[in-house]
Amino acid sequence: MTSPAPASAPTQDELKAQVGRAALDYVVKGEIIGVGTGSTVNKFIEALAGIKDQIRGAVSSSEASTERLKALGIEVFDSNAVEELAVYIDGADEIDGRGYMIKGGGAALTREKIVAAQSRRFVCIADASKLVNTLGAFPLPVEVVPMAARRVMRQFARLGGLAQVREKDGAPLVTDNGQHIIDVTGLRITDPLGFEAEVNQWPGVVEVGVFAHQRASVCLLATSSGVRTMRFG
Numbered sequence: 692m693t694s695p696a697p698a699s700a701p702t703q704d705e706l707k708a709q710v711g712r713a714a715l716d717y718v719v720k721g722e723i724i725g726v727g728t729g730s731t732v733n734k735f736i737e738a739l740a741g742i743k744d745q746i747r748g749a750v751s752s753s754e755a756s757t758e759r760l761k762a763l764g765i766e767v768f769d770s771n772a773v774e775e776l777a778v779y780i781d782g783a784d785e786i787d788g789r790g791y792m793i794k795g796g797g798a799a800l801t802r803e804k805i806v807a808a809q810s811r812r813f814v815c816i817a818d819a820s821k822l823v824n825t826l827g828a829f830p831l832p833v834e835v836v837p838m839a840a841r842r843v844m845r846q847f848a849r850l851g852g853l854a855q856v857r858e859k860d861g862a863p864l865v866t867d868n869g870q871h872i873i874d875v876t877g878l879r880i881t882d883p884l885g886f887e888a889e890v891n892q893w894p895g896v897v898e899v900g901v902f903a904h905q906r907a908s909v910c911l912l913a914t915s916s917g918v919r920t921m922r923f924g
């Protein structure tokens with residue numbers, strides 16, 4: 692007699708698909724939905740296409756997500772055309788136990804923060820590897836005006852961080868906003884609210900990838916035993 696093969700652990704792709712589907716429970720019917728950027732959000736967009744007739748459309752946080760949404764027949768609105776969104780659904784590079792996040796691994800942090808700020812609720816979708824005690828192990832993305840890059844990098848060095856300009860195809864990556872990204876390693880961000888406020892007032896910083904003032908309201912965390920829901924008040 693043979694015993695059944697042990698169930699294999701879900702792959703990261705399956706975990707992302709799982710939270711992408713779970714986020715459909717937070718989609719407010721008849722509304723325009725805020726949609727983020729990244730591989731987890733791409734799974735959400737696929738799932739959203741299945742209920743596209745139940746929403747009015749989306750405000751998107753990047754050209755990449757806009758393209759995907761449109762390809763699946765979901766109307767995309769300019770963020771200026773919508774005063775307030777009921778919900779924003781997006782991934783994260785790190786999230787802590789208070790709903791504070793690092794975002795921007797996909798270089799879309801500025802638009803992500805804008806759409807998050809116009810939304811009543813931020814639903815973060817992530818796999819369990821993104822949950823941390825203290826933010827900072829993931830290189831912190833910061834969008835900067837190119838002429839300020841070196842100065843901002845020196846300011847991070849004074850905080851003990853090591854910054855480098857993100858590159859694509861051998862040249863500095865250019866964001867959807869025509870700016871550059873620097874990635875900073877070696878930081879331990881114990882006061883995300885204070886850190887975000889400080890870095891955002893350095894000349895030439897367009898936006899820092901710490902999401903503390905726009906923290907998550909809820910996080911759907913994919914684990915090998917199912918989706919765990921964390922609420923942050």
Ligand SMILES: O=C(CO)[C@H](O)[C@H](O)COP(=O)(O)O
Nearest residue numbers: 729730731782795796797799
């Ligand atoms: O902030 C982001 C893009 O700027 C993404 O939300 C973050 O990088 C997570 O991406 P993924 O779901 O691919 O892990």
